[in-house]
Amino acid sequence: MIKDKKRRTARIVALLKKEYPDSGCSLKFKSAHQLLVSTILSAQTTDEAVNKVTPGLFKKYKSIEDFAAADISELEKDIATVGLFRNKAKGIKLTSVELLHRYGGVVPDSLDEIITLPGVGRKTGSVVLGTWFGKAEGIVVDTHVKRISRLLGLTEHTDADKIEQDLMKLVVKTDWIIFTHLIIDHGRAVCIARRPRCDSCVLNRLCPSAERI
DNA sequence: CTCCCGATAT
DNA sequence: ATATCAGGAG
Structure with missing residues (x-):
């Protein structure tokens, strides 16, 4: 029953x-975009491993523009220890580019929109929606x-x-x-x-x- | 379904 | 040695 x-x-x-x-949430972040990056990095990876990388990463790449302009192979090296680094580096860069071009640098607060970002699926999008915006669409x-x-x-x-x-x-x-x-x-x-x-x-x-x- | 992938625990 | 870790895309 x-x-x-x-x-x-x-x-x-x-x-x-x-x-x-x-x-x-046990990820470290200071903005919606940093949370989005951290969550992309957390795929099939412990949050502990992600939290070892993100402080230095966010010191080097201070804005969405910095991530959007990042050299892919350099970004790959910067996040290498989390694994799946080629997919994740591409996702982080392309998502940052899309964010600037289509959303004016503002992380969308709806699941339908956020999952259109490259490298952001339902799970990642839902995490950002819930943790940053306090919204639960699922x-x-x-x-x-x-x-x-x-x-x-x-x-x-x-x-x-x-x-x-x-x-x-x-x-x-x-x-x-x-x-x-x-x-x-x-x-x-x-x-x-x-x-x-x-x-x-x-x-x-x-x-x-x-x-x- | 397969590929992507390093760090860690067992 | 191997399974597992806040998955997503082709």
Whole structure:
């Protein structure tokens, strides 16, 4: 029953809020554009690795214009340690160019517009929308949300868009932004992909996949 | 579906 | 050695 699943979801969210009271974005940024760059860099990469690169990066490239004018191979070297650096350097430069040409240097605050930027997909766009503008047009489904939503039995799907649709029915809208942050915190600390620590998980009794204590 | 990719934990 | 990390594009 969907009603029962919604209650269980609410219980899960409540427990995670108690467990991670300071849950939120762990990227370092001072502007919408810096957040956008950081989020592009964070694809398939730990936020820790991104945060090692961005302070120096934002010191070297101080404006959107600086990123738009960047030499690609130099930018690639500047971000090399995060991996997938060719795709990301291209995305950062082209997105900065597009931002200046089509949006007057202002990061758009709608999902439809922001995902038209090169290198910015639904996940990246949704992160910027939620974290900078406080807007939730959807729920961010990253690798942790994908894995843990399935383990918790909140969805049966593997496709991120379908998982998002299921979650949008289960999570109350006011929790859409915090939900992802809570799941990510939990995914990093307890429900780790390689070895879930079911023995120290506050969701043990609510999780159909848990190894019982 | 495949490719892109370095750092880190196991 | 290998799986995983706030994915996106062709």
